[in-house]
Amino acid sequence: MSAAAPEAAGMFDCRKAFAEELSTLARTDDRIVAVCNDSVGSSNLAAFAAEFPERLVNVGIAEQNMVGVAAGLANGGFVPFVCAASPFLTGRALEQIKADIAYSGHHAVLCGMSPGLAYGELGPTHHSIEDLAWLRAIAELTVMVPADPRQTRAAVHWAAQAGAPSFLRIGRFPVPAVTPEDVPIEVDRVMELRPGRDVALVATGTMVSRALDAAARLAAEGVEARVLNVLTLQPLDAEPLLRAAAETGRVVTAEEGTVRGGLGSAVAELLSQARPVPMRILGVAGFAPTGSTAFLLDHFGLNADGIAAAARELLEVRP
Amino acid sequence: VTAAAQAGAERSARLRETAARARTLILRTIGRAGLGHVGGDLSVADILTTLFFDTLRLDPADPAWPLRDRLILSKGHCAAALYSVLALRGFFPEAMLDGFMAPLSPLNGHPNRRKVPGVEANTGPLGHGLPIGVGCAVAARLAGADWRTFVVLGDGELQEGSNWEAAMAAGHRGLGNLVAVVDRNRLQQGAPTETTNRLEPLAAKWRAFGWEVHEVDGHDHAALLEALPPGPGATQPRCVIARTVKGKGVSFMENRVEWHHKVPSPQQLEQALAEVGR
Numbered sequence: 001m002s003a004a005a006p007e008a009a010g011m012f013d014c015r016k017a018f019a020e021e022l023s024t025l026a027r028t029d030d031r032i033v034a035v036c037n038d039s040v041g042s043s044n045l046a047a048f049a050a051e052f053p054e055r056l057v058n059v060g061i062a063e064q065n066m067v068g069v070a071a072g073l074a075n076g077g078f079v080p081f082v083c084a085a086s087p088f089l090t091g092r093a094l095e096q097i098k099a100d101i102a103y104s105g106h107h108a109v110l111c112g113m114s115p116g117l118a119y120g121e122l123g124p125t126h127h128s129i130e131d132l133a134w135l136r137a138i139a140e141l142t143v144m145v146p147a148d149p150r151q152t153r154a155a156v157h158w159a160a161q162a163g164a165p166s167f168l169r170i171g172r173f174p175v176p177a178v179t180p181e182d183v184p185i186e187v188d189r190v191m192e193l194r195p196g197r198d199v200a201l202v203a204t205g206t207m208v209s210r211a212l213d214a215a216a217r218l219a220a221e222g223v224e225a226r227v228l229n230v231l232t233l234q235p236l237d238a239e240p241l242l243r244a245a246a247e248t249g250r251v252v253t254a255e256e257g258t259v260r261g262g263l264g265s266a267v268a269e270l271l272s273q274a275r276p277v278p279m280r281i282l283g284v285a286g287f288a289p290t291g292s293t294a295f296l297l298d299h300f301g302l303n304a305d306g307i308a309a310a311a312r313e314l315l316e317v318r319p
Numbered sequence: 320v321t322a323a324a325q326a327g328a329e330r331s332a333r334l335r336e337t338a339a340r341a342r343t344l345i346l347r348t349i350g351r352a353g354l355g356h357v358g359g360d361l362s363v364a365d366i367l368t369t370l371f372f373d374t375l376r377l378d379p380a381d382p383a384w385p386l387r388d389r390l391i392l393s394k395g396h397c398a399a400a401l402y403s404v405l406a407l408r409g410f411f412p413e414a415m416l417d418g419f420m421a422p423l424s425p426l427n428g429h430p431n432r433r434k435v436p437g438v439e440a441n442t443g444p445l446g447h448g449l450p451i452g453v454g455c456a457v458a459a460r461l462a463g464a465d466w467r468t469f470v471v472l473g474d475g476e477l478q479e480g481s482n483w484e485a486a487m488a489a490g491h492r493g494l495g496n497l498v499a500v501v502d503r504n505r506l507q508q509g510a511p512t513e514t515t516n517r518l519e520p521l522a523a524k525w526r527a528f529g530w531e532v533h534e535v536d537g538h539d540h541a542a543l544l545e546a547l548p549p550g551p552g553a554t555q556p557r558c559v560i561a562r563t564v565k566g567k568g569v570s571f572m573e574n575r576v577e578w579h580h581k582v583p584s585p586q587q588l589e590q591a592l593a594e595v596g597r
Contacts, residue, residue, distance in 0.1 A: 033461065054461065055461070057457055059484075059488050060487075060488070060491075062484035062487070062488065064446070064450060064480070064481040064484055065450040065453065065481060065484035065485045065488055066450075067450070068447060068449070068450020068451045068453070068454060068481065068485065069450055069451070069453050069454035069457065069485075069488070070454060071440070071450075071451045071454055072450070072451040072452060072453060072454015072455040072456070072457065072458060072468075073454045073455075073457060073458045073461075074454075075389065075439060075440070075451065075454065075455050075458065076389075076454070076455050076457075076458020076459060076461075076462060077385060077458065077462065078458055078461065078462075080454075095444050095447075096447065096450070096481075099441055099442075099443065099444055099447060100440070100441070100447055100450075100451060103431075103441050104432055104433070104440065104441040105432075105433050
C-alpha cells in the first residue's frame with residue numbers, strides 16, 4: 001500500500017470520518033447499505049461490517065458488477081454506498097456509472113476512496129487523477145470533493161438524503177481541518193475561507209489547506225489572496241466564482257487530479273464565457289513518476305510554494 | 320385429458336394468441352419508425368409475452384408497486400418488443416407505440432425507466448442487465464420480500480465479461496429468487512455467435528457458475544410456463560436457455576443475420592404482417 005505520511009497531530013485521513021458518518025446514518029436509516037469490491041479494509045468499512053453484517057454487499061473484485069448491483073439495490077428501495085478505490089470504481093465501471101446510475105436516476109452514492117495520487121509509489125495504474133474529468137462529464141451526477149473531516153461528514157449526510165446519484169471523492173492523504181467550526185457547511189455552495197481582493201485561489205480536496213498556506217505566504221508579501229473552497233464540483237456554484245473573478249481579476253485553481261477536465265476546466269468553462277480573467281490551472285500534468293504521495297504533490301507543484309508562485313505570475317499579467 | 324392439462328393448454332393457447340398480437344405491434348412499430356432491431360424482437364416475443372402475461376406478479380396500474388416482480392430486458396436494443404408487450408399488458412396505450420423513436424418521444428431506441436412505465440432498467444450497452452438483476456435479487460433478500468427478478472439476456476451479449484461477474488456473484492450467493500433467460504437465437508449483429516466468439520457449451524458454463532439450468536424451446540409457451548418460475552425455496556439461481564429463431568414468424572427473416580436491424584419495405588411489411596396473423 002501507499003506510504004502516505006503517518007498521521008501527524010491535527011492531520012486527518014478522511015476515510016475515518018466517512019466510515020463513522022456512514023455508520024451513524026445507517027443506525028437510523030434502514031435503506032443504507034454498503035457495496036464494495038474486496039475493499040472492506042481500504043474503504044474503512046470494518047466497523048460497518050461488524051455492526052451491519054447483512055448490509056455490506058462485498059461482490060469481490062468485480063467493479064462492473066458492483067455498480068450494477070448497486071443500481072439493482074436502488075431499484076429495490078435501498079440507498080447503496082458503493083465504496084471502492086477511485087481508479088477502479090471510476091475507470092473500470094464508467095459505463096455502469098453513466099447508464100445504470102446517472103442516466104437511470106438512481107439514488108446511489110459512489111464513493112471513490114484514495115483518489116488522486118493517494119497510492120503514491122504504486123504508480124499511475126493506481127492513481128485516480130482522471131476521475132473528476134470523467135465523472136464531471138456525466139449529466140445529472142453530483143460530484144463532491146470534501147477537503148477535511150467536517151466536509152466529508154457533511155457530504156455523506158447530504159448524499160444519503162439526496163434522492164439522486166452522487167460521487168464522493170474520499171481522500172486518504174492526511175489533511176488538516178480547514179472548515180472553521182463556526183461556519184455552517186452548505187455542501188452545494190463554494191465557501192470563502194479567506195477574504196482577499198488581489199487574486200483568487202480556488203481549491204478542492206487536499207489542495208484547500210495548501211491554498212490557505214499559499215495565501216498566508218502571499219499576505220506576508222502584501223498580496224491579499226481570496227481562498228475559495230469548492231466542495232461540490234458539479235453542479236458548480238457559479239456566483240462566488242464570478243464575484244471573485246470580477247473583484248480580483250486573477251484566478252488560480254488547484255486540484256489533486258489531471259489539469260484536463262477537472263476543477264480548473266470547470267472554472268475556466270464558467271469564467272471564459274461569463275467573466276474572462278487570466279487563470280492558472282494547477283494539477284497533475286501527465287503520468288506521475290515513482291514517488292510517495294507527498295513527494296509527487298511537491299513534484300507537480302501542488303503545494304503552498306507552487307500555488308503562491310502561480311499567483312505571483314498572474315500578478316505580473318496586466319489584465 | 321385431466322382438468323390441469325386442459326387448463327395448461329388453454330393458458331398456452333392464450334399466450335400464443337397474445338404473442339401473435341405482440342409480433343403484429345412490433346412489425347407495425349418498426350415499420351412506422353423505419354428503425355429498430357426486428358430480428359431479436361421477434362425471437363424474444365414469446366419469452367416476454369409469457370413473462371408479462373403469466374409469470375410476473377405485477378400491476379400495470381401501479382408500475383412502481385414495491386413488491387412487483389422485476390423484469391430487466393438486458394438486450395435493450397429489443398425495446399420495440401418490450402414496448403409492444405407493455406402496451407398490450409396495459410402499462411400505456413397502444414397508440415403510444417406510434418411515437419417509437421420519434422423526436423422527443425418517451426419511447427427511445429433503448430428503454431428508459433424514467434420515461435416508460437414498466438421499464439426497470441436503462442439498458443442498451445450490453446452486459447448491464449444481469450448485474451442490476453443480482454442487485455434486485457439481493458435487495459429482495461435484504462428486505463425479506465418475496466418478489467422475484469427476471470433478466471432477459473441476448474446470447475451474443477454473453478460475450479461481455481460483466482455477465483460472468485454477475486453470474487459468479489449470483490451462484491456464490493445462491494440467489495434462488497433470480498432467473499436469467501437467454502434468448503438463444505445463435506446470431507449476433509454480424510454473424511453466428513459460434514463463429515464470432517463461441518458460447519458453447521453454454522449450459523455447462525452456467526452450471527459451473529452455480530446455476531440450475533433448464534433448456535427449452537423459446538417459442539413453446541407451455542415449456543416456458545414450466546421453466547420460467549423459480550422453484551419455491553430454490554437455493555440456486557435459475558438459467559433458462561430458450562432456444563429461439565431470430566426473426567421468428569416471418570419466413571424471409573428467420574435465421575437471416577441481416578434482419579438484425581434491417582427495416583422491412585412496405586411490401587415486406589405487408590407480407591410479414593400476413594405471416595404473423597395480424
